[in-house]
Amino acid sequence: MREVHLKILQYITAIGIFFFVGVHLLVSHFSSGDPESWTSVVSRATSSGWFALYIFILVFGFYHTLNGLRTIILEFSIPQRAIKAVDWTLMIGGLAVFGYAIYIPIKAF
Amino acid sequence: MENVTYRVQRYDPDKDQKPHIQEFVIPFRHGMTVLDGLIYIKENVDNTLSFRSSCRMGICGSCGMLINNLPMLACHTPIEELKKDTITVKPLPNFPIVKDLVADLSTLFSKHKSIKPYIIPQDTAEAEKPTAEFVQAQGQLEEFVQFAYCVKCGLCMAACPTVATDKHFLGPQPLAQSYRYSADRRDSGAKERFKVTDTPHGIWLCHLAGACSEACPKGVDPALAMQLLKRAMISDSLHLRKKPVPPSVAPTPAEKKPRIAVPEFTIKQPGTKS
Numbered sequence: 001m002r003e004v005h006l007k008i009l010q011y012i013t014a015i016g017i018f019f020f021v022g023v024h025l026l027v028s029h030f031s032s033g034d035p036e037s038w039t040s041v042v043s044r045a046t047s048s049g050w051f052a053l054y055i056f057i058l059v060f061g062f063y064h065t066l067n068g069l070r071t072i073i074l075e076f077s078i079p080q081r082a083i084k085a086v087d088w089t090l091m092i093g094g095l096a097v098f099g100y101a102i103y104i105p106i107k108a109f
Numbered sequence: 110m111e112n113v114t115y116r117v118q119r120y121d122p123d124k125d126q127k128p129h130i131q132e133f134v135i136p137f138r139h140g141m142t143v144l145d146g147l148i149y150i151k152e153n154v155d156n157t158l159s160f161r162s163s164c165r166m167g168i169c170g171s172c173g174m175l176i177n178n179l180p181m182l183a184c185h186t187p188i189e190e191l192k193k194d195t196i197t198v199k200p201l202p203n204f205p206i207v208k209d210l211v212a213d214l215s216t217l218f219s220k221h222k223s224i225k226p227y228i229i230p231q232d233t234a235e236a237e238k239p240t241a242e243f244v245q246a247q248g249q250l251e252e253f254v255q256f257a258y259c260v261k262c263g264l265c266m267a268a269c270p271t272v273a274t275d276k277h278f279l280g281p282q283p284l285a286q287s288y289r290y291s292a293d294r295r296d297s298g299a300k301e302r303f304k305v306t307d308t309p310h311g312i313w314l315c316h317l318a319g320a321c322s323e324a325c326p327k328g329v330d331p332a333l334a335m336q337l338l339k340r341a342m343i344s345d346s347l348h349l350r351k352k353p354v355p356p357s358v359a360p361t362p363a364e365k366k367p368r369i370a371v372p373e374f375t376i377k378q379p380g381t382k383s
Contacts, residue, residue, distance in 0.1 A: 002307055002346070003307045003308060003309060003311060003313050004303075004307050004313075004342050004343060004345075004346045005346060006313075007313050007339075007343070008343060008346065008347070071313070071314065074275070074309050074310065074314065075271060075274050075275045075278075075314060076274065076275070077274070077275050077276045077277055078277075078309075079277070080277075080309075083309050
């Protein structure tokens with residue numbers, strides 16, 4: 001994948017995070033009623049719409065974080081041959097943590 | 110102000126372990142530039158002081174140095190504008206030091222060369238044996254002319270925080286020049302340049318600190334050029350970039366002006382009879 005594609009995805013995920021986290025904050029923290037009660041949390045966890053939203057937050061958040069971390073690492077004058085090692089480490093590490101993170105909404109759903 | 114104090118960083122890699130500061134007090138005169146003071150020191154106080162200069166009028170870009178911790182051209186910086194009677198002069202950061210105030214700019218030139226800083230024409234036959242001038246409208250010229258004023262002084266590279274941390278980063282000067290040539294309607298080499306700039310140490314490491322544009326003595330605004338380059342590369346990758354229209358050559362005039370007749374020799378040529 002070319003660097004420009006990684007950057008385009010970085011911009012898209014930034015907009016996505018802004019939107020999805022905005023929805024999450026509005027509903028979970030600023031809406032009327034009792035969004036933090038047990039029944040409200042359970043009803044959201046079992047709703048397919050909310051499940052999709054949480055998955056999107058995780059996917060977008062993971063990509064944005066890991067690509068941002070990669071950019072920071074590259075600025076330490078990483079030589080060309082070491083960049084692949086950085087990419088693979090971040091990808092495998094990221095997928096492992098993502099797998100663990102996605103387990104909770106899947107189990108709740 | 111009668112005198113001005115120069116605090117000059119001295120470093121001779123053959124003799125010194127590390128750079129040190131040497132002070133010179135020299136007479137001040139109205140209109141004096143920082144370079145004038147350095148020339149005075151070299152001619153009258155210490156002829157071992159090394160610095161680079163040539164045109165003395167901000168055209169050649171040779172005398173870039175760190176003046177009171179800001180990258181500037183010494184010939185372009187009047188002492189009165191600094192509003193201080195003590196001036197600290199050091200070589201440009203982000204470059205190795207050759208001696209005293211002379212920085213080794215070879216990394217800048219090699220990076221500049223890597224982005225192919227020349228017009229890559231689509232019609233190579235016409236470019237090699239031109240039949241007429243390439244047409245360029247005023248508006249087309251204005252799209253990039255600001256970026257063509259670059260004198261390769263290296264001040265933008267010295268000011269850039271990313272160049273300071275990543276020695277592989279291409280830097281503002283080559284990236285701005287990459288845009289300058291790619292935006293030129295006579296050029297068809299944008300794709301070739303994108304291969305060089307779209308790398309892990311390429312354009313995407315620019316975080317728009319804007320220090321390059323602050324430092325540029327010619328008003329080139331490399332930060333703007335880099336943002337325009339990013340936009341061009343994203344548009345190109347999404348196939349949204351307008352296909353550049355190949356430049357046309359100026360039409361041959363319908364009626365050629367008669368050539369001016371060569372005047373007769375007024376001095377006798379050897380071997381001719383009078």
